[in-house]
Amino acid sequence: MTDHSNLTFRLAEERDRTQFINLARLSFMPTMTLADAEQEWGESSINPPGRKGWVVEDAAGNLVARYRHLEFELFFEGVRFPVAGVGGVAVAIAHRGKGLAQWMLTQALKDFREQEILLSMLYPFQHGFYRKLGWTWMGATYQFPVSSRHLPLYTERHQIAAYQPSQEAALKALYEKVAMQHNGWLHRESWWWENFFKPRGGRELYCYAEAEELRGYVVLEFTQLEPEKEQLAVVVREWVAVNAAAYRGIVGFLASLRDQITTIVWNTFPDDPFPYLLKEQQRDPALTVPPFDFNYMHQLGLLSGGFMWRLVDVQRAIALRPIQPVPPFTLSFDIADPVFGNEQFTVEFANDTMQLTSRPAATVLKTSVHHLAELFSGLRRSQQLHWTGELELEGDDALLAQLDSAWNTQPPFCWDAF
Numbered sequence: 001m002t003d004h005s006n007l008t009f010r011l012a013e014e015r016d017r018t019q020f021i022n023l024a025r026l027s028f029m030p031t032m033t034l035a036d037a038e039q040e041w042g043e044s045s046i047n048p049p050g051r052k053g054w055v056v057e058d059a060a061g062n063l064v065a066r067y068r069h070l071e072f073e074l075f076f077e078g079v080r081f082p083v084a085g086v087g088g089v090a091v092a093i094a095h096r097g098k099g100l101a102q103w104m105l106t107q108a109l110k111d112f113r114e115q116e117i118l119l120s121m122l123y124p125f126q127h128g129f130y131r132k133l134g135w136t137w138m139g140a141t142y143q144f145p146v147s148s149r150h151l152p153l154y155t156e157r158h159q160i161a162a163y164q165p166s167q168e169a170a171l172k173a174l175y176e177k178v179a180m181q182h183n184g185w186l187h188r189e190s191w192w193w194e195n196f197f198k199p200r201g202g203r204e205l206y207c208y209a210e211a212e213e214l215r216g217y218v219v220l221e222f223t224q225l226e227p228e229k230e231q232l233a234v235v236v237r238e239w240v241a242v243n244a245a246a247y248r249g250i251v252g253f254l255a256s257l258r259d260q261i262t263t264i265v266w267n268t269f270p271d272d273p274f275p276y277l278l279k280e281q282q283r284d285p286a287l288t289v290p291p292f293d294f295n296y297m298h299q300l301g302l303l304s305g306g307f308m309w310r311l312v313d314v315q316r317a318i319a320l321r322p323i324q325p326v327p328p329f330t331l332s333f334d335i336a337d338p339v340f341g342n343e344q345f346t347v348e349f350a351n352d353t354m355q356l357t358s359r360p361a362a363t364v365l366k367t368s369v370h371h372l373a374e375l376f377s378g379l380r381r382s383q384q385l386h387w388t389g390e391l392e393l394e395g396d397d398a399l400l401a402q403l404d405s406a407w408n409t410q411p412p413f414c415w416d417a418f
Contacts (some may be wrong), residue, residue, distance in 0.1 A: 002098040009107040009216040012046045012053030015415055019063040020046060020053055026091035049191045062230050064095045065104045070418055073187040075179050077322040077409060080187055081244040084112045086122040087418045109189050109312060118317040120310040123417055130308055132136055135339055135353025136370035138377060139411050140306035144266045145273055151264060154252030155412040156245050163205035168197065170214040178240050193286055225263060226288060234262035238415045251277065262286050269413035275300060283295035307414055311373045315345055318354055321376065323406040325352050337369040338385025349406050363395025
């Protein structure tokens with residue numbers, strides 16, 4: 001393994017600006033010149049509110065790697081969990097293949113734990129790379145590119161109108177209200193909202209109101225999915241509805257665009273009823289698509305690789321997590337963690353709470369930290385992991401059903417990419 005003892009892991013400073021930008025340019029936009037990248041960056045600080053740049057510096061003072069720590073909180077079971085978002089991971093070209101990114105992220109995780117951050121979240125370039133460090137695939141975005149003529153024309157569409165700046169406070173409050181009712185949605189700080197409301201060409205925001213009270217909104221992007229056909233499409237980047245009428249209003253409004261828009265690309269979470277509402281369960285026939293090679297079936301949608309989570313402080317996260325009411329039981333955990341080492345602890349489950357205890361239990365569950373995150377989040381069930389050999393159990397296997405009942409919840413979803 002490459003020796004990293006001569007490297008320094010530290011917070012980025014303004015003197016690092018050119019190197020910091022260049023590392024990102026060479027990793028994410030290598031066709032752009034450094035001058036253009038710096039111009040696009042503008043006068044923005046290296047460490048603006050809520051976003052900290054971190055770098056790895058060699059003995060000669062050269063930056064050889066970088067990433068951004070985004071300070072978030074997310075909603076889970078109605079509780080706000082501190083989260084470290086990881087973005088813009090980049091390694092200098094001459095230093096790739098030496099384990100440098102893995103070393104940097106290991107230092108980052110240790111720093112997160114020192115800051116008492118419970119979870120980390122990222123959008124990976126390779127799921128397998130981050131899984132080796134304890135992150136796990138946490139869920140997906142479903143995407144349905146369908147014909148606008150296949151959407152139902154709900155009458156609630158008439159209550160949709162273009163967003164007005166006077167609605168800003170109401171829209172923020174609406175998002176927060178709905179976000180609290182979902183798992184994985186971010187609590188958005190002011191710096192995040194500034195970017196949300198920033199004007200962009202082709203991007204529009206429409207709102208649904210009842211008696212002048214905002215009840216839903218949708219963020220649209222007008223684009224051409226296949227420029228050679230010159231057919232206009234609308235990509236739904238985000239939608240929020242506080243009730244069923246708002247949901248129908250948004251869907252009906254999109255259907256009403258059928259004379260101008262050929263295709264609606266609806267991004268959503270897995271349990272959204274949207275695909276069942278369509279007149280035809282198939283991808284927009286106007287789009288060029290390869291055949292679905294399984295009998296006479298049509299293509300309907302796409303499934304993204306999605307984001308990843310990492311439990312940073314397992315015991316504190318478990319102590320904070322609400323559970324479903326269950327009969328009392330006790331379970332010991334033996335968790336393998338590639339960064340923090342094996343961790344053993346015991347949890348008492350009773351009613352709607354979990355409490356850590358020093359008394360070992362008769363039944364021991366053994367698994368990895370990334371599989372534990374799948375269980376913790378409600379994404380997978382312990383009985384399934386036991387079936388596939390991703391979890392070992394010593395003791396009473398009936399407790400797996402009780403654990404699944406206690407941790408039963410809606411799997412996470414997130415609108416915000418970074």
